[in-house]
Amino acid sequence: QQQVKQSPQSLIVQKGGISIINCAYENTAFDYFPWYQQFPGKGPALLIAIRPDVSEKKEGRFTISFNKSAKQFSLHIMDSQPGDSATYFCAALDRGSTLGRLYFGRGTQLTVWP
Amino acid sequence: DAGVTQSPTHLIKTRGQQVTLRCSPISGHKSVSWYQQVLGQGPQFIFQYYEKEERGRGNFPDRFSARQFPNYSSELNVNALLLGDSALYLCASRTEQGRHRAEAFFGQGTRLTVV
Numbered sequence: 001q002q003q004v005k006q007s008p009q010s011l012i013v014q015k016g017g018i019s020i021i022n023c024a025y026e027n028t029a030f031d032y033f034p035w036y037q038q039f040p041g042k043g044p045a046l047l048i049a050i051r052p053d054v055s056e057k058k059e060g061r062f063t064i065s066f067n068k069s070a071k072q073f074s075l076h077i078m079d080s081q082p083g084d085s086a087t088y089f090c091a092a093l094d095r096g097s098t099l100g101r102l103y104f105g106r107g108t109q110l111t112v113w114p
Numbered sequence: 115d116a117g118v119t120q121s122p123t124h125l126i127k128t129r130g131q132q133v134t135l136r137c138s139p140i141s142g143h144k145s146v147s148w149y150q151q152v153l154g155q156g157p158q159f160i161f162q163y164y165e166k167e168e169r170g171r172g173n174f175p176d177r178f179s180a181r182q183f184p185n186y187s188s189e190l191n192v193n194a195l196l197l198g199d200s201a202l203y204l205c206a207s208r209t210e211q212g213r214h215r216a217e218a219f220f221g222q223g224t225r226l227t228v229v
Contacts, residue, residue: 006156032216034216034217034218036220041222041225042222042223043118043120043202043204043220043221043222043223044157044204044220045220046217046218046219046220049216049217089156089157091156093216095215095216098164098169098170099162099169099170100145100147100162100164100169100208100210100216100218101147101159101162101170101172102147102149102157102159102206102218103159104156104157104158105156106154106155106156107154107155107156
């Protein structure tokens with residue numbers, strides 16, 4: 001069973017536009033939600049993360065919106081650039097568990113056209 | 115500062131062979147996790163080690179094993195390789211301390227191809 005569901009599977013955005021990727025989870029024990037960016041042939045790079053005690057976190061052009069009651073969170077990339085073209089993964093973690101296991105979504109392949 | 119380093123970067127093995135992948139965590143990080151990423155999918159958890167002890171494993175067969183050394187580096191071993199083991203194997207390290215204890219940093223991965 002997929003613990004974290006991610007959509008869309010692929011996304012095409014024009015340069016300067018807003019890219020939005022959505023994720024949903026069921027396990028209410030999750031209390032840490034990172035986003036990773038992965039370029040072909042590379043490992044995932046931590047982009048931004050949020051804890052459920054806040055509804056939004058912004059770092060530069062990247063913003064996470066978090067809706068605890070709906071158990072959903074999303075990544076917004078403002079002023080999208082061709083260099084943002086990559087695969088994005090949302091993930092979830094139960095910080096109270098000693099296991100430290102990240103549950104990943106299936107990924108969203110973002111293409112930003114110049 | 116060096117990030118998470120993995121070796122080798124690429125590997126081709128024949129079915130039935132055994133493989134060992136290596137990982138050095140970020141300096142000061144005591145936790146190492148291994149993930150398998152099949153093409154087009156998100157990483158799947160294989161193992162986590164903390165202070166040289168296995169904390170848990172994901173839904174992988176006993177052909178997969180790992181260990182962590184006193185310097186916190188780690189090895190992942192896979193025996194009796196199958197074609198389906200072809201994937202990118204990722205190592206992640208975490209500090210497990212302080213306000214940044216949840217942040218996991220990944221290496222570039224080892225691309226394993228089984229033929």
